[in-house]
Amino acid sequence: MEPLAYLDPRSGRTWPLDAPRWCGDAQEPLLLTDLPGIGPGDIDRGERSLWRYRAALPPLAGAPISMGEGCTPLVPRAFNGGSVPRALAGATALLKCEWFMPTGSFKDRGASVMLSLLRAQGIGAVLEDSSGNGGAAIAAYAAAGGMRAKIMVPASTSPAKTVQSRASGAEIELVPGTRQDCADAALREAASIFYASHNWHPFFLQGTKTLAYELWEDLGFRAPDNVIVPCGAGSNVLGCGIGFAELLRAGQIAAMPRIFAAQPAHCAPIAREFLDLDPVPAQPTIAEGTAIAQPIRMRECIGVLRLSQGGAVMLSEAEIGEACLDLARTGIYVEPTCAQAAAAFARLLAAGTIRPEQTTVVVLTGSGLKATPRIAELLGVAL
Numbered sequence: 001m002e003p004l005a006y007l008d009p010r011s012g013r014t015w016p017l018d019a020p021r022w023c024g025d026a027q028e029p030l031l032l033t034d035l036p037g038i039g040p041g042d043i044d045r046g047e048r049s050l051w052r053y054r055a056a057l058p059p060l061a062g063a064p065i066s067m068g069e070g071c072t073p074l075v076p077r078a079f080n081g082g083s084v085p086r087a088l089a090g091a092t093a094l095l096k097c098e099w100f101m102p103t104g105s106f107k108d109r110g111a112s113v114m115l116s117l118l119r120a121q122g123i124g125a126v127l128e129d130s131s132g133n134g135g136a137a138i139a140a141y142a143a144a145g146g147m148r149a150k151i152m153v154p155a156s157t158s159p160a161k162t163v164q165s166r167a168s169g170a171e172i173e174l175v176p177g178t179r180q181d182c183a184d185a186a187l188r189e190a191a192s193i194f195y196a197s198h199n200w201h202p203f204f205l206q207g208t209k210t211l212a213y214e215l216w217e218d219l220g221f222r223a224p225d226n227v228i229v230p231c232g233a234g235s236n237v238l239g240c241g242i243g244f245a246e247l248l249r250a251g252q253i254a255a256m257p258r259i260f261a262a263q264p265a266h267c268a269p270i271a272r273e274f275l276d277l278d279p280v281p282a283q284p285t286i287a288e289g290t291a292i293a294q295p296i297r298m299r300e301c302i303g304v305l306r307l308s309q310g311g312a313v314m315l316s317e318a319e320i321g322e323a324c325l326d327l328a329r330t331g332i333y334v335e336p337t338c339a340q341a342a343a344a345f346a347r348l349l350a351a352g353t354i355r356p357e358q359t360t361v362v363v364l365t366g367s368g369l370k371a372t373p374r375i376a377e378l379l380g381v382a383l
Contacts, residue, residue, distance in 0.1 A: 004058055006030045006202060009300060017058065020121045020194060022201045027187075029296045030202045031242075032058065037250030038213075040221055050109055050210040056246065057113060057206055064116040065145035069108040070210055073097040074218045074361070077330060091356035093345055094224070096215065099334060099367035103164065106208070106365040107137035110198055110235060113207030115141045118196055124148065126196035129186035131157040131179070132289055133366055134198040139170035150193060154182045158373075180294065199233045199296060205242060208235045212243025215361055216253065223253040225358035226310070228345055230338045230365055231261035231270055232290035234301035241304030257361075258310040258354075261301065262344035264320060267291040270301050271312035286374055287320050289337030289366060311353065313344040321378045324368075328375070333368035336375070341365075 005014040006021060008028045015021060015030075024030055035056065042055040050070030054060070075095045098106035115138070118126065125148035128138040135151040142149035151165050155174040162172050175182040186195065198204045215224060223244060229236040240259050247253045263271040266285035269292070272278070282293040295301065305312060315323075323346070324339035341362045348354045368375055376383050 002033065004035065005033045007033045018121075020118060020123055022190070022195045022197065029200060029300075031300070032202050032206065034249070035246055037246030037248075037252065039250060039252055040217075043217065050112065050207070050214070053210050053213045056210075056213060056243075058117060058203070060116055061120050064112065065119065065141050066112055066116075067102040067108070067141070067144055069101050069112050070214060072100045072214070074215070075332075077332070091345075091349055091360075093342070093360050093362045095332060095342075096211070096361050096363045097332075098211070098338075098363060098365045103133070103136045103140045104367040104370055105133035105137065106211070106236065106363070107133045107198060108141070109210055109239075110204035110207035111137035111141040113210075114196060114198075114201050114203035115145050115147060117203045117206075118194070118201075119145050119147060123194045123196070125150070125193055127152070127186060127189055127193040128197055129153070129175075129182050130198065131161055131182075133370065135162070135170070136164040136168075138196060138198065139165035139168035142170065143168040150189075152182055152186045152189065154179055160373075179291070198235065199292075205235060205238050208239025209243035209246070210239075211236065211363070212240045212247065216244075216247055219359065221252065223247070223255065223257045224361045226258045226260065226348075226354050226360040227363065228260045228262060228341045228348070228360065229363045230287070230290050230341045231263050231301070231312075232292040233295045234261070234270060234297055236363060236365070237261050237270075237301045237304050238297060241308065244308075256308045259304055259308040260310045260344060260348060261305060261312045262340045263287075263290055263312065263314055264340060265314040265316055267293055268312075268314045269293060270295060270298055271314045273298060274302050274305055274312040275314075285320075286317050286324075286336040286378075287315075287340050288374075289335060290340070311348075313347050315340045315343045315347070319343040319347075324375065325378055327364075328368065332364065334364045335366040335368055335371040336378075337371070338363070338365040
């Protein structure tokens with residue numbers, strides 16, 4: 001087997017892993033070359049974190065930066081009763097509760113693996129651009145690993161959204177302009193501090209792929225029929241694609257699950273491309289965590305959706321808000337951003353794209369505590 005390497009999936013060019021890098025020589029987004037996958041006997045069952053799948057990850061010298069991330073609950077929810085939408089009647093979804101993480105979102109998977117590997121490569125200070133969960137995760141895991149973190153955020157960002165990163169000791173820089181202006185500024189800053197972007201670095205996807213391994217283990221070492229994920233830049237789409245492909249190569253599953261990306265209609269570049277719809281300018285959305293107007297790995301995300309015979313769903317603001325409150329009224333308090341995956345479940349059932357008797361996982365990525373003002377608006381409550 002060839003040594004593991006950075007890979008430009010569009011040209012096939014590779015670079016050795018021994019030199020830290022976050023992109024190709026011409027700023028191409030990178031992945032890693034294929035890993036073989038693992039079987040049940042390779043799981044470290046004494047480890048209560050995603051590092052139980054360490055044998056499936058790139059080699060790491062020394063201890064990882066870990067705070068118990070992963071091993072999140074998989075909660076069945078049966079939809080019955082008079083108030084249940086007709087499309088959901090008799091259906092059961094398995095809710096993967098990814099907000100049960102140290103910083104309250106799924107981004108901890110990627111942050112733990114990415115920063116562990118970068119620290120082992122000698123990186124001691126990292127740069128991230130994120131106004132939300134990504135920045136909070138990078139700040140927290142950098143603090144846990146004795147690393148310095150700088151987080152660049154749009155100047156218009158609510159101070160409440162950066163408190164978590166500030167509390168972890170990260171330096172916060174406010175960038176005038178849009179979210180894209182902030183990303184562009186980070187690219188320029190990357191000349192002076194290593195750019196450990198959750199959107200760019202391929203090690204982050206090695207962390208998100210552990211979701212696939214965890215679902216496989218949760219379900220008695222089999223794959224679900226369908227996985228529905230909220231999608232912005234696509235790190236969970238790509239992570240599931242990478243992880244389940246490894247399990248398929250290892251002979252541990254018979255077929256890939258169908259992977260579906262849920263996006264807000266106000267900002268749905270991946271869904272529009274998949275559905276062959278004309279692009280439209282992005283608008284503000286209640287699902288702000290997935291409001292990525294220019295995802296850098298759109299081609300790769302579309303490839304995963306097609307390879308898995310899955311699809312994409314665009315949700316209205318009303319559908320997203322209703323799904324958020326519906327979940328809360330069953331005890332599941334999550335961000336509107338990830339509630340759209342539950343709204344997509346209803347839409348896919350109504351269309352007959354998925355069936356009630358199938359095993360369908362709805363991935364819920366962030367705590368409702370992250371979006372208190374938004375949820376208060378939905379409830380008509382003044383703060």
